[in-house]
Amino acid sequence: MDDDAPDEVFTDLRTRHLGGWGVVQIAAGTGLAVYAMWAGVLQPGFRRVPLKLQVPYIPASKAQVKNVMTLVRGRTGDLVDLGSGDGRIVLEAYQHGFSPAVGYELNPWLVRLARFHAWRAGCHGKVSYRQEDLWKVDLSKCKNVTVFLAPSVLSLLQKKLQVELPDDALVVAGRFPFPDWSPCRLEGQGVDRAWAYSMQAQRQHTSQKNGNLRPTVNDSDDKLVQE
Numbered sequence: 366m367d368d369d370a371p372d373e374v375f376t377d378l379r380t381r382h383l384g385g386w387g388v389v390q391i392a393a394g395t396g397l398a399v400y401a402m403w404a405g406v407l408q409p410g411f412r413r414v415p416l417k418l419q420v421p422y423i424p425a426s427k428a429q430v431k432n433v434m435t436l437v438r439g440r441t442g443d444l445v446d447l448g449s450g451d452g453r454i455v456l457e458a459y460q461h462g463f464s465p466a467v468g469y470e471l472n473p474w475l476v477r478l479a480r481f482h483a484w485r486a487g488c489h490g491k492v493s494y495r496q497e498d499l500w501k502v503d504l505s506k507c508k509n510v511t512v513f514l515a516p517s518v519l520s521l522l523q524k525k526l527q528v529e530l531p532d533d534a535l536v537v538a539g540r541f542p543f544p545d546w547s548p549c550r551l552e553g554q555g556v557d558r559a560w561a562y563s564m565q566a567q568r569q570h571t572s573q574k575n576g577n578l579r580p581t582v583n584d585s586d587d588k589l590v591q592e
Contacts, residue, residue: 422450422475425513429539430457432553436537436561437461437509444509445469447499447522452479452492454511454539459492463509467493469502504529513539520544532565 425433434457437444444458449468452475459466470476479494499522504510507530514522523543526536539559542548546567548560 428557432557432559433511433537433539434461435552436550436559440509442508445507446511448514450475452482452494455492456483456486469495469497469499471498508534510536516541530564534564536562
């Protein structure tokens with residue numbers, strides 16, 4: 366794992382020129398003032414989302430999307446993007462042969478923006494964007510999962526993925542790596558880097574790590590010691 370990745374990403378985001386269309390998309394992603402009022406005042410449930418799980422919307426760059434697609438090259442079947450934002454990963458995945466390609470996003474403005482992108486690309490009805498909480502999505506049959514989320518979210522999400530995903534699933538993280546996982550492949554450099562994780566290899570690593578610990582009793586307390 367690249368320990369300096371989060372700082373490097375935030376520095377890049379502060380200095381990167383987004384352009385007019387990027388500003389428009391971020392404005393839509395944040396929901397504008399009307400959405401902020403609706404979420405903060407009229408929808409108490411939204412306010413219960415812990416601050417560390419609230420992820421700011423930043424559009425993925427072309428290089429980031431390309432690197433993610435490189436890591437899933439040669440794979441088939443479905444692809445799920447958790448926290449799909451404006452939907453560009455889902456759309457690109459469908460155009461690379463993944464079906465069904467589904468994005469889960471809690472922000473209704475971003476769901477609408479994603480559907481607009483799909484319509485403009487001639488893929489209306491061919492990809493799916495669902496306004497659902499990613500923590501409640503059943504991932505037990507998903508074979509390909511992509512995420513562009515903050516480190517605080519990834520540290521919790523890795524537990525859900527490890528419990529639910531099948532052994533032959535591949536998880537690809539863009540912008541930030543999973544904090545406790547070992548990637549099987551890397552693609553790109555710096556802020557555009559993406560990390561691929563084999564669920565089978567990850568479970569084997571976790572099993573071996575836990576298997577090297579055995580309980581032992583000494584005179585003062587119970588401890589775990591490494592064999």
